[in-house]
Amino acid sequence: MNLEAKLSPVDSKEKVLMAIKEIFPNAKLPEIENSSSFPSSDETEYIKINEIDYELFFEKIHSYKIADTALDCMSQNIQDDISIFKISRQAALAGKIAFVLEHESPLGGCFELTIESTNVIAWIEEMTWHQGRDEVPRTVNDELQMRRDGAPQDWF
DSSP states (O other), rough: EEEEEEEEETTTTTHHHHHHHHHOTOOOOOOOOOOOOOOOSSSOOOEEOOOOHHHHHHHHHHHOOOOOHHHHHHSSSSSSTTTEEEEEHHHHHOOOOOOOOOOOOOOEEEEEEEEEOTHHHHHHHHOOOGGGGGGOOOOTTTTTTTTSSOOOOOOO
């Protein structure tokens, strides 16, 4: 899993790095340059971290019981063997996971996460599996998936 964060001049790099550490505690963060003023500069910066450890990320998804939401959000933008999705930086700073839907711009920005796997659909289904799926089976792009605007499908 890879992570990318786009930083505007008004973003606090320190807080963005703190948010990354809340969700991905083993991530190898880039060194922070001593910034003397806030906002930092007129240029947009990017933080990119490759091969991030996703264990705590999925533990949180299961502990907050949002595995079905994760399945739907992580599978909305799949091309070939790559899934791209976003999570809220503000939620991450609080140790929570909140998925960002297409065309949303949450306060505080977001992290773009990329998963690349030879069978990314099966990988997502496996990582988000929970016991409830024994009774109500779920797969990527099934009739129970949430709509693109985040509205749930009625299934009962």
